Amino acid sequence: MARYVGIDVGGSSVKIGVFDEKGNLLERRKVPTDTSKQGANILPDTAGALTDLDDLLGVGIGVPGPVVGEEVFGAVNLGWGRFNVKETFLGELGREVPIAIENDAGMAAYGEYRQFGGVKGPFVFITVGTGIGGGIVLDGELYRGFHGAAGEFGHMNILPDGPKCACGNRGCLEAVAGANAMKRRLKRKLRKQRSSPLRQGPITIKRMFDAARAGDPGALETIDETATALGRALSMVAGTLDPAVFVFGGGVSEAGEFFLSRIRQAYEAVAFTQTADVAFEPAKLGNDAGIYGAMEAVRHAG
Ligand SMILES: [Zn+2]
Numbered sequence: 308m309a310r311y312v313g314i315d316v317g318g319s320s321v322k323i324g325v326f327d328e329k330g331n332l333l334e335r336r337k338v339p340t341d342t343s344k345q346g347a348n349i350l351p352d353t354a355g356a357l358t359d360l361d362d363l364l365g366v367g368i369g370v371p372g373p374v375v376g377e378e379v380f381g382a383v384n385l386g387w388g389r390f391n392v393k394e395t396f397l398g399e400l401g402r403e404v405p406i407a408i409e410n411d412a413g414m415a416a417y418g419e420y421r422q423f424g425g426v427k428g429p430f431v432f433i434t435v436g437t438g439i440g441g442g443i444v445l446d447g448e449l450y451r452g453f454h455g456a457a458g459e460f461g462h463m464n465i466l467p468d469g470p471k472c473a474c475g476n477r478g479c480l481e482a483v484a485g486a487n488a489m490k491r492r493l494k495r496k497l498r499k500q501r502s503s504p505l506r507q508g509p510i511t512i513k514r515m516f517d518a519a520r521a522g523d524p525g526a527l528e529t530i531d532e533t534a535t536a537l538g539r540a541l542s543m544v545a546g547t548l549d550p551a552v553f554v555f556g557g558g559v560s561e562a563g564e565f566f567l568s569r570i571r572q573a574y575e576a577v578a579f580t581q582t583a584d585v586a587f588e589p590a591k592l593g594n595d596a597g598i599y600g601a602m603e604a605v606r607h608a609g
Contacts, residue, residue, distance in 0.1 A: 311606055312366045314353060315411060315597030316340070318384040321353050324598035328364060330606060332599075346385035350392070354399035365405035365608070367601030368392060369414030373455030377408055380455060407605035409449060411597055412458060416442025417449045418600025419554050421607075422591045428551030431544060432590070433460055435537065436557035439481040443548065449604065461485070463540050484536040486512050486559055489529050496525035516562040531569060533559075538573025545574075545582040556590035563589060 311330065315322040323336040338356050341348040357363070370392060372382030377393035393406045409417070416432035423430070426444075433441035439461030443450040450457050461481035462474050469478025470488060482488055490510045497506050503525055505518050519526035541553060555567060571587045578585075592599055 309362045309364050310360050311364050311602045312357060312360065313414075313598035313600070313602030313605075314366065314368045315414065315601060316349065316353070316368065316370045316382075316385070317411070317597075318342075318371065321349065321356075322594075322598055323353070323356060324595070324602060325360065326602045330599075330602060332595075335598075340385065342384075342386050344386075346382070346387045349385060349387075350396050351399045354396060354401075357400065363402075363404040365407070365605035366396070366400075367407040367409075367414065367603070367605035368396065369409055369411035369597045369601045371411045374408055374410045374413070374451065375455040377406075379408070405605055405608060407601065407608050409451070409601070409604055410442070410455060410458075412440040413442040413449050413451065414600035414604060415556060415592075415596035416444055416458065416554075416600065417604055418592055418596040418598075418602075419556065419590050420444040420447075421603045422596075422599065423552070423554070423588070426551055429548045430552055430554070431548060431550040432458070432554045432556060433537075433541070434557030435484065435486075435555065435559040437486045439485050439557075445548075460540060460544065463543065465536055465540050480536060480540045484533045484540075489515065489533055489559070492532065493525055493529040496528060500525045512559055512562070516565065520565060530566065531573075534566065534569035535573045537570045538575075539577055541570070541574050542578040542582075545578055545585060549582055550585055552586040552588055554588050554590050556593070556596060560589065561593075 309328050311326040313324040321338040324332050325334040336356050338352050370379050371384050373380045377391050379392050380389050392408045419432050420430045430444040441460050442458040462479045464478050465480050466478035466483050470482040472479035472482035515526045519530050567587050575583050
């Protein structure tokens with residue numbers, strides 16, 4: 308039977324969705340990510356999980372690194388350097404099928420874009436979790452940029468001499484507003500906040516938001532600082548792209564309206580008047596955005 312496949316290559320597992328020709332998800336598969344030997348087994352293992360699918364209409368693959376053309380320019384989490392993903396994958400698959408390759412956050416952005424349906428104007432997807440990233444869809448097409456780095460919102464520099472970022476710079480959005488940065492700041496505040504229930508047990512993002520909802524001052528302050536940083540960064544994105552909508556995904560964004568309304572408030576306080584009323588929406592696909600986007604990217608290619 309004719310099938311599309313959407314693949315999301317992650318640091319711990321490769322998620323695979325098998326879809327019918329209309330894009331309905333029929334089946335999920337998962338392959339552990341083998342990062343030994345510079346990740347040389349990852350694509351062979353993934354292709355190996357598709358051998359029973361005899362009539363492939365197309366395969367979309369999202370990879371955690373910048374993509375230009377058919378090439379990934381390295382993926383540190385996987386041990387990958389620069390190489391042609393399409394060529395390698397087709398070699399492992401042993402047959403000719405249409406392939407779409409994109410950055411994983413870009414695939415997720417495209418999946419959400421298709422899910423939202425009919426958004427006119429630039430569509431901006433931002434994930435807030437341990438890392439901050441995202442993707443941009445312009446005129447119905449994923450926008451990669453010249454270096455494959457469009458939508459890397461996490462490394463917009465927003466705080467001079469701010470906390471150190473994994474990329475080596477200081478004061479990146481991710482280093483200020485990512486999940487680890489939030490936990491670090493909250494821990495510091497809790498030293499002075501003797502009565503906070505958050506002092507007992509491990510600090511998680513969920514506990515932080517639950518405590519904030521119950522009025523915990525340290526948790527509220529941490530979340531407001533984060534919302535301020537995100538709002539400011541998004542005002543810069545709006546000044547560049549003038550989007551129709553900002554869609555929020557990722558672990559931290561699961562806190563929902565409580566968080567989004569605060570980001571929105573911070574955004575409105577600094578955004579250029581003309582762009583102040585852009586829509587803020589929660590993502591619809593959760594962790595499945597990557598496999599859906601990969602499927603849609605190959606289904607709508609060419
Ligand atoms: Zn950075």
